[in-house]
Amino acid sequence: MTLKWNTVAFQELCRFVPFLLSVCIYFVLAPQSSCPLWVKAFFKCLPILFLCTYILTHEINMYTHSKAQKLLAGLLFSAAGDIFRTTSPQLYHCYGESMFGLAHIFYIWMFGIKPLNLLAGVFLVAVGTIYMLFLKRCIWDQKPFQWAAYIYILLIGTMAWRASAGTLFSQNWSWIKLFATIGGILFIVSDFTYAVSMYCFPMYNAGINTATYYTAQMFITLSIVKTKNE
Numbered sequence: 001m002t003l004k005w006n007t008v009a010f011q012e013l014c015r016f017v018p019f020l021l022s023v024c025i026y027f028v029l030a031p032q033s034s035c036p037l038w039v040k041a042f043f044k045c046l047p048i049l050f051l052c053t054y055i056l057t058h059e060i061n062m063y064t065h066s067k068a069q070k071l072l073a074g075l076l077f078s079a080a081g082d083i084f085r086t087t088s089p090q091l092y093h094c095y096g097e098s099m100f101g102l103a104h105i106f107y108i109w110m111f112g113i114k115p116l117n118l119l120a121g122v123f124l125v126a127v128g129t130i131y132m133l134f135l136k137r138c139i140w141d142q143k144p145f146q147w148a149a150y151i152y153i154l155l156i157g158t159m160a161w162r163a164s165a166g167t168l169f170s171q172n173w174s175w176i177k178l179f180a181t182i183g184g185i186l187f188i189v190s191d192f193t194y195a196v197s198m199y200c201f202p203m204y205n206a207g208i209n210t211a212t213y214y215t216a217q218m219f220i221t222l223s224i225v226k227t228k229n230e
Helices: 002-029 037-057 066-087 093-111 118-136 143-164 175-200 207-225
Strands: none
Touching: 002 037, 002 207, 037 066, 037 207, 066 093, 066 207, 093 143, 093 175, 118 143, 118 175, 143 175, 175 207
8 A cells, every 4th residue: 555655656746847847947047137038938837838738647538527627728828827927017917817817717617616615705705805905005096907906806716715615614624625725825825926016016025926826726736636527
């Protein structure tokens, strides 16, 4: 039994090696001002593309596993959002947010509405309200971005609610459900640091945004790959 577990763990680690290496490469390239934007954009979305490869390396029937299909769509829209955000944050900002908004819609669809867990929803509404009130001070004079930001906060808050519905304030939890919860919460942390850096003031450690983003995508991917389709 121990030998079998060690073999499975080694196989999982090997599947994650490309993702982990590409994340390390991006952290090295991102601070380099001489690095072309298109190179940064490529390496920014490369870890997400390797997560797509990770899904495909498992024995998953993509025709019947609807959650895996939605996960792939969400990851691909996230990769497109990374390209728009990195290439030119000012010019393509709305395009990037739109791509991530579509990714969150697929994630919401993927996690489903069961269990409902209204208590978790109320908690995340409170968190989202604080998030919105804090950000409102920074985008008060940017009316087009203001309403787009509100819609985006609603989408990511709903995604985090559905991701954490299986564990937050619930006793019927499992490690797989916990992975989804961690992924959803870290996505909020990542986007909050990005929004503050973009609209309010530069964060002391900009790497928090990237680290929490990749970790969130990794845990969300794990939660779905290890879950049988219902």
